[in-house]
Amino acid sequence: MSLLGAALGGLLMLGGAGAALYAFQDRLIYFPDPTPPPPPALLGLRDVEARTLRTADGLAILAWKLAPPDDRAPVLLYLHGNGGSLLHRAGRVERFRREGWGALFVQWRGYGGNAGSPSEAGLSDDARAGLAALQAEGVAPARIVLWGESLGTAFAIRLAAEQPAAVGAVVLESPFTSMLDLAKRHYPLLPSGLLLRDRFDSLSRIGDVRAPILILQGARDTLVPPAMGRALAARATALVELWESPEAGHNEIGAAGGIEAAAAFLVRRLP
Known part of the structure; x- marks a missing residue:
């Protein structure tokens, strides 16, 4: 094969890979477990009840509410990562209970029996519905902590930037700068800037956050x-x-x- 033929073949392969990436990119970002999780009581979770949140675009989504022990405890809005469902966060719920925190664990649309399909715009509405539920309950802004896990960090940053006076602190667990940066890292030969629909550009938003921020990360994170x-x-x-x-x-x-x-961070930074 000539060099020109090899080059054209390579371009066609890249073009095919790019077309596949564009068509199926949601499957590379979101990995939902579609099975509805059991009721919290069947999982041995104490002080936890299932809630239904209503989103701005009309969906009913599942959330788990961990009751705080008193009206001074932090209440975490937990925004989970791109895989699994609330079932896979049962251990985290119990861990928060032992810390003496309240929490609202939002389950994304398309996950765990929820209707809808995940997207950046849709999951942003889900996160806003969670914050609105805490506000409707009268939880003081100084007690509200946005905790994002991996993909959820993008929505914690976005919410804190949109409503800077509404939260007392932000915890970012394994955060990323943007989905475009990740795509360029993992698919360096593809024109990700032209193909990617959901950008999750946290780097451009984090400067608008006013609440104290804790970033948690692992030095051996390969993702x-x-x-x-x-x-x-x-x-x-x-x-x-x-x-x-x-x-x-x-x-x-x-x-x-x-x-x-x-x-330790919340003890230092919350009033």
Whole structure:
């Protein structure tokens, strides 16, 4: 084969890969478990009840509400990552209960029996519905903590930037700068800037966050490089703390001491 033929063949292969990426990119971003999770009581979760949240675009989505022990405890709005469902966060719910926190765990549309399909715009509405539910309950802004897990960090940052006076603190677990940056890292030969629909551009929004920020990350994260967390910290204008486990990978922050680090942060930063 001539060099020209090889080059054309390579371009066609890249073009085919690009077309597949554009058509199926949602399957590369969102990995929902569609099975509805059991009721919290059947999972042994105490002080937890299932709630239904109504989104601005008319969906009814599941959430789990962990009751706070008193009216002074932090209440976390937990925005989970791109895989699984609330079932896979049952251990995290119990961990928060032991810390003496309240929490509202939002389950994304298209996950765990929820109607709809995930997208950046849709999940933004889901996150806003969670914050609105806490506000409707009368939880004071100083007690509300936005906790984003991986993909959920984009929505924690977005909410805190949109409503800077509505939250007392932000915790970002394994955050990334943008989906475009991740796509360029994992698919360097493809024109991701032309193909990607959902951008999740946290780097451009974090400067509008006013609440104190804690970034939790693992030095051995091969999915989201720790440099992205450091870039977010550098761009932030609010008070920011960076905690990094030298041994943790992407999904190992909690077991590596991240919960304890967050507890100490909230004691320092919440009134």
